[in-house]
Amino acid sequence: GAVVSQHPSRVICKSGTSVKIECRSLDFQATTMFWYRQFPKQSLMLMATSNEGSKATYEQGVEKDKFLINHASLTLSTLTVTSAHPEDSSFYICSANRGGGGTEAFFGQGTRLTVV
Amino acid sequence: AQSVAQPEDQVNVAEGNPLTVKCTYSVSGNPYLFWYVQYPNRGLQFLLKYITGDNLVKGSYGFEAEFNKSQTSFHLKKPSALVSDSALYFCAGGGSTLGRLYFGRGTQLTVWP
Numbered sequence: 001g002a003v004v005s006q007h008p009s010r011v012i013c014k015s016g017t018s019v020k021i022e023c024r025s026l027d028f029q030a031t032t033m034f035w036y037r038q039f040p041k042q043s044l045m046l047m048a049t050s051n052e053g054s055k056a057t058y059e060q061g062v063e064k065d066k067f068l069i070n071h072a073s074l075t076l077s078t079l080t081v082t083s084a085h086p087e088d089s090s091f092y093i094c095s096a097n098r099g100g101g102g103t104e105a106f107f108g109q110g111t112r113l114t115v116v
Numbered sequence: 117a118q119s120v121a122q123p124e125d126q127v128n129v130a131e132g133n134p135l136t137v138k139c140t141y142s143v144s145g146n147p148y149l150f151w152y153v154q155y156p157n158r159g160l161q162f163l164l165k166y167i168t169g170d171n172l173v174k175g176s177y178g179f180e181a182e183f184n185k186s187q188t189s190f191h192l193k194k195p196s197a198l199v200s201d202s203a204l205y206f207c208a209g210g211g212s213t214l215g216r217l218y219f220g221r222g223t224q225l226t227v228w229p
Contacts, residue, residue, distance in 0.1 A: 095160075104150055107152070
């Protein structure tokens with residue numbers, strides 16, 4: 001099956017610093033990628049839809065200035081958590097679809113962010 | 117509003133017994149439905165999907181799911197559970213060509229020896 005690679009898998013940063021998370025589709029082109037956040041023992045919360053070559057679409061309640069998304073190519077989307085705070089500590093997961101609706105989403109391995 | 121619901125937070129079964137993890141959906145148009153499994157601190161792994169065709173869908177690791185349009189359900193099943201099946205299971209659905217998925221809250225499956 002298709003592979004989506006997410007990096008890093010785990011990061012610890014200090015409060016006030018920024019962290020970049022990469023999501024790559026390794027063997028297909030993804031015009032759309034999705035960024036999710038998952039709290040412990042909870043479901044995935046969609047944060048934003050990342051569109052190649054255009055601005056990301058953010059879900060209600062997600063701060064676009066805090067969670068910067070860049071989809072610079074058909075195989076790479078990045079999520080930057082700016083001025084991180086301890087409450088931003090979470091598990092972040094990206095996904096990409098090979099095609100349109102009906103094709104399964106392929107998920108990255110996830111990134112465990114801890115802000116100290 | 118579109119949504120997917122998993123009514124059970126937890127399902128416990130004995131190894132060798134059949135298991136069912138429930139899912140209902142509310143998606144406009146023809147639904148695309150998926151099941152994913154998640155192990156601790158890992159991303160989601162695809163198990164199976166329903167797009168069109170046979171209502172009974174077979175997937176990875178012996179899992180299957182039955183699409184029931186009248187009951188708007190897509191329950192995940194396995195005839196004989198294994199301890200290694202213990203994990204967090206997510207049902208997801210979508211109805212557009214954009215690939216956006218709506219996730220259920222997840223069901224923790226525990227299979228005891």
